[in-house]
Amino acid sequence: MFGGKNPEVLVVGAGPVGLFAALSLARLGVRVEIVDRQWRTRAHSYALALHGQSLQMLGELGLAESIVERAYRVNSVGLYDASDRRAEMRISELGGPFPFVAVMPPDQLERVLERALEQCGVKVRWNHEVARLVTRTNRGVSATIHRLQKQSTGYAIAHTEWVVADTAQLEVVAEVHNPPQRSLPEQVLSLLAEGVVLTRAKLRDALAVKNERLGEALESLERAGRLRRTQGGWQRLD
Numbered sequence: 001m002f003g004g005k006n007p008e009v010l011v012v013g014a015g016p017v018g019l020f021a022a023l024s025l026a027r028l029g030v031r032v033e034i035v036d037r038q039w040r041t042r043a044h045s046y047a048l049a050l051h052g053q054s055l056q057m058l059g060e061l062g063l064a065e066s067i068v069e070r071a072y073r074v075n076s077v078g079l080y081d082a083s084d085r086r087a088e089m090r091i092s093e094l095g096g097p098f099p100f101v102a103v104m105p106p107d108q109l110e111r112v113l114e115r116a117l118e119q120c121g122v123k124v125r126w127n128h129e130v131a132r133l134v135t136r137t138n139r140g141v142s143a144t145i146h147r148l149q150k151q152s153t154g155y156a157i158a159h160t161e162w163v164v165a166d167t168a169q170l171e172v173v174a175e176v177h178n179p180p181q182r183s184l185p186e187q188v189l190s191l192l193a194e195g196v197v198l199t200r201a202k203l204r205d206a207l208a209v210k211n212e213r214l215g216e217a218l219e220s221l222e223r224a225g226r227l228r229r230t231q232g233g234w235q236r237l238d
């Protein structure tokens with residue numbers, strides 16, 4: 001799909017966070033691709049507020065100036081009870097290189113980031129939805145991506161090293177290539193590679209084990225401080 005060359009990192013989602021992540025990686029020389037299921041940058045109706053620390057991060061990529069010049073600067077925030085002004089937060093007194101909140105339409109921030117990415121030779125692939133991720137032990141991650149047309153076409157890319165994505169919204173399936181000699185806890189740990197969160201049901205399916213056996217392995221790993229239970233599933237701690 002990506003001109004025959006798999007990316008080292010596939011970023012899923014071209015919102016502000018995905019675009020920023022892709023740009024940071026591209027600037028570091030990482031071969032990155034970014035996809036989004038939307039047709040283009042969205043025209044959001046709300047006002048995006050960027051705080052000083054976010055502006056500092058954007059400044060590290062040389063983008064703060066072009067963002068600040070598009071933004072409305074908020075120097076203080078007043079708190080009202082009906083028409084009585086009860087308190088005031090003076091952001092201008094916080095110090096730092098950006099002692100204000102920069103307010104702008106979100107699509108403008110996204111366009112600045114998208115343009116900077118294009119200058120690094122990375123184009124956002126709009127209309128592309130990541131439908132499935134498969135983690136492969138020591139072999140990166142495979143992603144099934146649907147190109148959204150009138151009838152969507154699903155196709156798979158071979159593998160990426162890492163995937164930057166909100167995995168809570170995706171089906172993440174783990175494939176174990178070398179399971180036979182390893183203990184169940186070891187297999188669980190290798191499936192939960194860095195950043196991967198899997199529900200008990202997903203782990204059970206991937207490992208093809210009985211619920212009870214898996215439960216014992218999870219509990220022992222939890223007691224040993226190697227795993228923790230989160231809302232989205234199990235996550236590795238080390």
Ligand SMILES: Cc1cc2nc3c(=O)[nH]c(=O)nc-3n(C[C@H](O)[C@H](O)[C@H](O)COP(=O)(O)OP(=O)(O)OC[C@H]3O[C@@H](n4cnc5c(N)ncnc54)[C@H](O)[C@@H]3O)c2cc1C
Pocket residue numbers: 012013014015016017018019035036037038046047048049050128129130131169170
């Ligand atoms: C109703 C609402 C009002 C808000 N109001 C404000 C506000 O007034 N001020 C403010 O500063 N912030 C506001 N926010 C917060 C702001 O929208 C978020 O902080 C910001 O958009 C988060 O950026 P993001 O890149 O993490 O996610 P998003 O902007 O949500 O981007 C995620 C992208 O991932 C894509 N995606 C998701 N899954 C897949 C997939 N499987 N395959 C391909 N693409 C995928 C989506 O299409 C989307 O484009 C608001 C949020 C909401 C929901």
